[in-house]
Amino acid sequence: MDQPSRSAGTVRPGGRTARVRAAVLEATQDALVEHGFHALTMDQIAARAGVGKTTVYRRWGSPAGLVTDLMNEFANQSSPHADTGSIEGDLRANALMVMEALNDPRLGVTLQAVIAAATSDEQAALALRTFYLRRIDEWATVVELAVARGELPQGTHAEELIRAVSAPLYYRLVVTREPVTREVAEASVARALAAARAGAFVTAGDRSP
Template structure:
């Protein structure tokens, strides 16, 4: 029998005034993460910045983890849609550019550092971060499908693995080595991923 889990704090999507409260709280959470990081995220400060009673914030989100988890769900839904440039190479470059621009943006880069830090020390945040990336990969998977249909990659190419190969080097520099994520780095990641794809590396066995 599959175990069922209760909904995470704040993850339900009510409408009306409650939706406005949620929007204000998540915006305040994002701002706080960008400014001071996860480990100093304070529920009272978020409530004050959002103009919401702290009792409401504690009741609906429960903890800083609940805030970050819901923010990740929201970020996945609000992200820009995949491109359609007419070529697989163009679409992968657009994907790499979007990742690079996000990571190098002073504010959003700080937010991602904070949520990665949260995920490294909390299982619920880790699941939410994994869900964020599953959503984004699913959004971009059609660009690979179209590329295969145009003959730009072998039949059976795994869209998710190809897309991961594009973004992984960028995240490695961002989160592990702290090296600059330049346009040249993004272009090399795309070129390497495309070469591997054309060689059949990402074809399902």
Template structure:
């Protein structure tokens, strides 16, 4: 039985929901439990990475009964999956600077600021490592980026309407071209992500877009 001094959910989570973390948006005590557990998960990923993620330690750190954590999230993969859903929901909205150059620069700077942040950079490194070896984590990470790309897609659509780039430019492909060089340096070569790197990525992606490189087929 869970100790009364720990956070517990007011009602049990149905088994089918527990098998798919992040599909609920609970309120009240259940929301507090989820917030505490996801914060503890993020801390653990930043400190020790995915492979050291331990359900019992997450429960203790969050002040939540172990039974609740195992019932709702099931495994470390379930924790990471739900954390990614939460991160997508909490991400900042897209910029609207009035021009595509400014919007893409804001996007690139957001990516760079996230990856170079000591805490969030470590979290993303751990999540990317988890996705490389677990299919469920990979799907969750892909869903996270689909959500973020969809949030930023209107900046490309507006730019095409203003005549800055050709009509029919694929927003997702253009946005990927901006962030891809940053993630390459972050995950593969471990090079410093400087302002110059960010600006070069924006300039190259814009030039390609104006030449029609990202037109939908």
């Protein structure tokens, strides 16, 4: 998966409704960065965005609704998968984009806040899951292309390989709280790719007898 825009306030133009949404999502991200999900209130966001409280309640309904729309916007802004011509290059591009996103002082903190929210709020969890499934599906294409080129075994599970590349990075960010460096990202790619080439990601029904 790759790196969405660092700010949710850069939504596409489209009249007053789009401007209101941009202001509200920017205010939501600001609040998440400063105070986290559990301090998020609808009145606070309305005041920050300069929007009437009635509008915010009617359109987003709850803090989790705000987070859901914010993650949807991140998904919409994300760039397409890389196309370097090799699976190694594509997976490295993926890992480095994840690394940059997690280390970004604004976006990285936003993602951490939403991840924390997802542990106790089902709507936030759904928003996070939807965002990442969209990105995994986008990047799975590079694995499918690699299989077609003969770089990886037939039957390689594309989504699982993409997950395997970024999982160690998120583990360091969220669980062990260690730095997510370029060396860590490239090592994750090397390990996942070695396993994939050895057939570790081939699903049981597709293995040769």
